[in-house]
Amino acid sequence: MQTESPSLYNDLDKMATSEILFNMNQEDAKVHLAVAKALNEITLLVDGAVERMKKGGRIFYIGAGTSGRLGILDASEIPPTYGVRDKVIGIIAGGDHAIRNAVENAEDDFDQAWVDLQAYDINENDILVGIAASGRTPYVIGGVRKAKEEGLLTACVVCNSNAKLIPEVEIPIVAEVGPEFVTGSTRMKSGTAQKLVLNMISTAAMIRLGHVKGNKMVDMQLSNEKLVDRGTRMIMDEVSSISYEEAQKLLLQEGSVRKAVDFFNKQK
Structure with missing residues (x-):
């Protein structure tokens, strides 16, 4: 062998x-x-x-x-x-x-x-x-x-x-x-x-199976500050009109990048 x-x-x-x-x-x-x-x-x-x-x-x-x-x-x-x-x-x-x-x-x-x-x-x-x-x-x-x-x-x-x-x-x-x-x-x-x-x-x-959008891990867990920051910036990439503070608040509210972006788009 x-x-x-x-x-x-x-x-x-x-x-x-x-x-x-x-x-x-x-x-x-x-x-x-x-x-x-x-x-x-x-x-x-x-x-x-x-x-x-x-x-x-x-x-x-x-x-x-x-x-x-x-x-x-x-x-x-x-x-x-x-x-x-x-x-x-x-x-x-x-x-x-x-x-x-x-x-x-x-x-x-x-x-x-x-x-x-x-x-x-x-x-x-x-x-x-x-x-x-x-x-x-x-x-x-x-x-x-x-x-x-x-x-x-x-x-x-x-x-x-x-x-x-x-x-x-x-x-x-x-x-x-x-x-x-x-x-x-x-x-x-x-x-x-x-x-x-x-x-x-x-x-x-x-x-x-759909857990990546573009090149982003849109369903990742928000288990530390680094990942919250990463998720916040992902949302800003998807929603150009949103501020960092608004994106982070929305991320923490919804629990994932995917859900945050979907929620934002439904409110438009």
């Missing part, structure tokens, strides 16, 4: 800091090229996901270790960014405790992912994306296999072209980034590639 192949660099422990960083940067430059090769598959997944989400479906990510944490990270950023809850959900082998701590043998349980998914009343309108750099994690393979049998749309994000996960899903997304700078440390290039792919999946889906 590429993810377990020896690093292209030797004697890392004898390198100067500047040499370590330069070589890491050289390897990182390969990541976006690997992701670019998977754009057709990512497109298929987003289009299929949007179709199901319009019927009430949700995107679920499952993974172990770094892969599981990346899924949870992507999912956790959807509510504040787009103002929707429980539309993108991340699940990690070993449960929430595994977000910060390694849980021994959690990823080796072939049946546990489907058990974990039952807590969400999962159904055929949902989408399951298995994330595994190696593409051989039993927790993930078992989950997507059962989900496919139950009629869910299934996909995977892997970094090996011969991954065992690939034949288990309808849409395999492969970002083959090559050997890691530190041999086998898939938190590096593989993790970066997975993060880029998940960004694409969730962001494109939210745009297609």
